[in-house]
Amino acid sequence: MAEQFSNFHTHTCLCDGKDRPEDLVQEALRLGCPALGFSGHAYAPYDGDYCMSPAGTEEYKTEIRRLQEKYAGQIRIYLGIEQDFYSPASTEGYDYVIGSVHYLYKDGEYLPVDASRAAQEQAVQQHYGGDWYAFTEDYFDTLTRVYEKTRCRVVGHFDLVTKFNEADALFSTDHPRYRRAVLRALDTLCAAPVVFEINTGAISRGYRTEPYPARWILEELRRRGIKRILSSDCHSRENLLFGFEEYAPWLD
Numbered sequence: 161m162a163e164q165f166s167n168f169h170t171h172t173c174l175c176d177g178k179d180r181p182e183d184l185v186q187e188a189l190r191l192g193c194p195a196l197g198f199s200g201h202a203y204a205p206y207d208g209d210y211c212m213s214p215a216g217t218e219e220y221k222t223e224i225r226r227l228q229e230k231y232a233g234q235i236r237i238y239l240g241i242e243q244d245f246y247s248p249a250s251t252e253g254y255d256y257v258i259g260s261v262h263y264l265y266k267d268g269e270y271l272p273v274d275a276s277r278a279a280q281e282q283a284v285q286q287h288y289g290g291d292w293y294a295f296t297e298d299y300f301d302t303l304t305r306v307y308e309k310t311r312c313r314v315v316g317h318f319d320l321v322t323k324f325n326e327a328d329a330l331f332s333t334d335h336p337r338y339r340r341a342v343l344r345a346l347d348t349l350c351a352a353p354v355v356f357e358i359n360t361g362a363i364s365r366g367y368r369t370e371p372y373p374a375r376w377i378l379e380e381l382r383r384r385g386i387k388r389i390l391s392s393d394c395h396s397r398e399n400l401l402f403g404f405e406e407y408a409p410w411l412d
Contacts, residue, residue, distance in 0.1 A: 165401050165405075167188075167394065167401060168197030169394070170184060170199055172220075174212055175200045175210060175216075176210040176211075178395055178396040178397075179397045181198060181224060184196065184394075189235055193235065193400075194236060195237070195238065197238040198220075198240055199241060200240075201242050202217070202241050202249040203216075204247040204248075204249070205248070206270035207262070207270075211244070211247070221239060225239060238255040238256060239254055240255055240258060241254045241258070242260055243258065243310040244261065245260070245263070245309055258313075258314045258316040259306040259307060259312025259314070259354075260317065261303045261306060261320065262274060266283075274320050277324035277330075280324055283295065292331035293341075295321070296338050296341055297337065297341045300342060301341070301344070301345075303318070303345050307349060307352040312354060313355065314354065314357055314389070314391075317372040318356055318357075319342070319377060322368075323362055323367050326368055326369065333374060343380070346377070346381070357389055357390070358410050359372040359391045360392050360393070360402050361392060361399075362393075365395075371407055371410070378410060388410070389411075390411065392404070
């Protein structure tokens with residue numbers, strides 16, 4: 161039943177989402193959610209399309225705090241932030257932080273990990289000599305340091321680098337170099353006080369047929385006794401709890 165679920169990876173029109181924060185609160189109430197966590201994209205000067213500006217960040221914080229007061233007693237509302245690894249923005253004053261890697265820094269440039277397949281392919285060709293495993297190694301090496309850098313409570317979409325790799329269209333996720341990079345990141349992050357999300361966002365947007373992270377990675381997290389939570393990474397209210405009932409068994 162939907163009323164057993166809450167979502168803590170939620171984007172609004174104040175960053176790259178579609179709906180007003182209060183619209184999402186109303187949807188959460190309609191669904192019977194006990195809690196709702198907002199996680200706007202933190203300011204990053206290299207990202208003008210998705211993140212909040214410094215002024216927009218203050219507007220975001222003010223609005224979510226207002227909603228916390230307005231809906232007190234009806235639903236628990238949390239003020240979170242999705243902090244990109246290279247974001248210079250402060251994480252002080254938030255209820256929780258999602259740590260993510262949306263960009264890599266290579267050859268003096270910020271390279272988007274998940275903006276588009278074309279951008280990803282261009283980055284690999286121009287900055288990694290066409291070596292997809294060098295690209296994925298750089299991604300996971302950066303992700304390895306995301307807790308150290310952001311002090312996040314949640315590790316966001318762990319294998320985001322596979323967004324455009326449905327059915328291994330670009331590289332093999334069975335390749336030893338890829339698997340070693342994943343396990344190195346897990347070795348470090350699993351020693352930190354973090355939880356990992358089972359993120360359904362790429363399914364709702366038509367990029368993937370299963371959540372992040374891949375099943376074999378979830379099995380590794382389960383083997384290590386690491387906590388997982390469901391996240392929709394929603395950018396519109398109709399996807400607030402997308403796939404939660406279907407993928408709830410993956411938490412076991």
